Amino acid sequence: MKKLSIGLGAALLLLVAVVLVRTALYAAPPQPQLPKETQDRVADTGREGRQPSRHLSQAIRFQTVSAQLGKAQTRQQYEQFIDWLAATYPQVHSALPPERLGKTPGQEYTLLFTWPGKNRELKPVLLSAHYDVVPVIPGTESEWEHPPYSGDIDATHIWGRGALDDKSAAIGLMEAATRLLAEGFQPERTVYISLTHDEEIGGENGALAVVEKLKRDGVQLAWSLDEGSFLLDGFIPGIEQPVASINVAEKGYLTVDLIAHGKGGHSSMPPRETAVDILAGALVKLQKHPLPGGLEGLGADMFDAVAPHMPFGQRALFANRWLFGGLIDSALEDSPSTAAMLHTTVAPTMLSASIKENVLPIRAVATVNFRVHPRDSVDGIVEHLQTVIDDERVAIERHRHQPASRVSSSESAAFHTLAETARHTHGQAIVAPGLTIAGTDSRHYETVADDSYRFNPMVVTKQDISGFHGTNERISIDNMVKATRFYRQLINRGASQ
Ligand SMILES: [Zn+2]
Numbered sequence: 001m002k003k004l005s006i007g008l009g010a011a012l013l014l015l016v017a018v019v020l021v022r023t024a025l026y027a028a029p030p031q032p033q034l035p036k037e038t039q040d041r042v043a044d045t046g047r048e049g050r051q052p053s054r055h056l057s058q059a060i061r062f063q064t065v066s067a068q069l070g071k072a073q074t075r076q077q078y079e080q081f082i083d084w085l086a087a088t089y090p091q092v093h094s095a096l097p098p099e100r101l102g103k104t105p106g107q108e109y110t111l112l113f114t115w116p117g118k119n120r121e122l123k124p125v126l127l128s129a130h131y132d133v134v135p136v137i138p139g140t141e142s143e144w145e146h147p148p149y150s151g152d153i154d155a156t157h158i159w160g161r162g163a164l165d166d167k168s169a170a171i172g173l174m175e176a177a178t179r180l181l182a183e184g185f186q187p188e189r190t191v192y193i194s195l196t197h198d199e200e201i202g203g204e205n206g207a208l209a210v211v212e213k214l215k216r217d218g219v220q221l222a223w224s225l226d227e228g229s230f231l232l233d234g235f236i237p238g239i240e241q242p243v244a245s246i247n248v249a250e251k252g253y254l255t256v257d258l259i260a261h262g263k264g265g266h267s268s269m270p271p272r273e274t275a276v277d278i279l280a281g282a283l284v285k286l287q288k289h290p291l292p293g294g295l296e297g298l299g300a301d302m303f304d305a306v307a308p309h310m311p312f313g314q315r316a317l318f319a320n321r322w323l324f325g326g327l328i329d330s331a332l333e334d335s336p337s338t339a340a341m342l343h344t345t346v347a348p349t350m351l352s353a354s355i356k357e358n359v360l361p362i363r364a365v366a367t368v369n370f371r372v373h374p375r376d377s378v379d380g381i382v383e384h385l386q387t388v389i390d391d392e393r394v395a396i397e398r399h400r401h402q403p404a405s406r407v408s409s410s411e412s413a414a415f416h417t418l419a420e421t422a423r424h425t426h427g428q429a430i431v432a433p434g435l436t437i438a439g440t441d442s443r444h445y446e447t448v449a450d451d452s453y454r455f456n457p458m459v460v461t462k463q464d465i466s467g468f469h470g471t472n473e474r475i476s477i478d479n480m481v482k483a484t485r486f487y488r489q490l491i492n493r494g495a496s497q
Contacts, residue, residue, distance in 0.1 A: 228454020
């Protein structure tokens with residue numbers, strides 16, 4: 001007995017030692033000190049800051065709501081925005097005259113600027129932003145601290161629809177190009193800049209028109225950069241610095257209807273199981289058997305970049321995933337935003353059955369929306385549904401679907417350039433590869449690009465994110481300065497390597 005307890009004690013000590021050593025080895029190396037000049041410029045929001053903010057404020061006043069493109073009034077706003085861009089950025093328009101693209105005749109509202117490179121042997125790159133916006137939900141206007149299309153600027157922020165998503169990136173790109181042109185810069189490789197007009201309704205007319213044009217011209221891009229994440233400040237407990245999540249993939253999309261049939265009749269004489277009962281059974285099974293997932297692949301890469309910066313206790317967990325993997329997975333599953341990183345999500349969203357309270361349903365339908373993780377295929381998810389529901393009385397009808405994107409490289413020269421540029425413009429940011437859980441124009445671009453990256457060079461807090469497609473959308477003046485600087489450095493470096 002004594003021998004056994006000594007043995008156990010020794011094993012426990014060894015275990016603790018292994019955990020401690022692994023945790024120590026997992027610590028982040030000290031980040032290199034930035035040159036003094038960069039630090040000063042990072043802190044400064046003086047004169048350089050005013051122009052991008054003023055221009056963003058003006059851009060917000062055009063109500064370029066793509067969901068309302070059917071209205072003549074909205075199309076007029078688009079035309080006026082395009083005229084305003086030409087008047088505001090005359091150097092860019094005269095040096096790189098944009099091509100107007102759009103698949104719907106009469107709606108050629110996407111602008112593609114081509115900046116020819118010195119070396120035509122090198123593959124070009126594409127920088128993109130969309131200038132269409134989502135509508136303001138009717139009835140919420142009075143909740144905005146500043147009216148949604150005012151473009152008001154206060155001491156720290158520019159307010160209004162599109163401030164974050166995604167007019168700020170469009171303006172940042174135009175400001176950066178203006179400054180580089182003024183210096184007589186010409187990139188080594190060709191740089192395309194696209195400002196698209198219908199991302200919020202699928203990008204089928206804008207980004208897709210850009211892709212078709214590039215295909216016609218026989219262009220294969222080295223990489224593309226578009227929206228899809230930010231520098232996230234205060235999102236991960238225990239992490240002090242903002243995390244630049246440079247997203248290398250985006251989730252796909254699938255909607256299915258689950259349909260159960262019944263004989264109908266009077267509700268006073270129901271059968272043992274109605275169509276609603278059968279359907280409810282299927283939904284419960286689905287809820288109990290989610291798509292498998294966990295911290296591996298892209299999710300693991302992301303945490304490997306971030307976790308070494310965590311305080312000791314948390315770091316010990318991530319450094320010893322062989323021991324604490326289950327604990328970590330269940331903690332991540334507790335929060336909807338981290339759970340979405342780990343697997344395909346399942347969300348029943350719509351239900352319909354009988355037309356009247358006392359009539360038994362002849363058809364009960366549940367609409368279920370899935371966001372497809374790169375590890376899963378659309379066919380695989382439908383198979384999972386069939387296996388889990390295992391009831392031939394429930395039909396599965398597949399509707400809109402789109403596979404997850406490819407996973408782009410986080411080892412490429414382009415990724416390193418993006419990471420380094422983010423650190424240069426934002427000081428001590430942690431850079432991590434990530435996954436965009438919604439859809440962006442990049443799903444079109446990836447068909448003509450070796451790698452596609454999704455990242456906007458602005459720091460956002462949780463409060464800022466609540467304005468994204470929501471109320472009180474805003475961006476800080478400081479972010480506009482840094483975003484302009486980021487794009488300028490990126491074009492300078494990324495397009496010269
Ligand atoms: Zn967007």
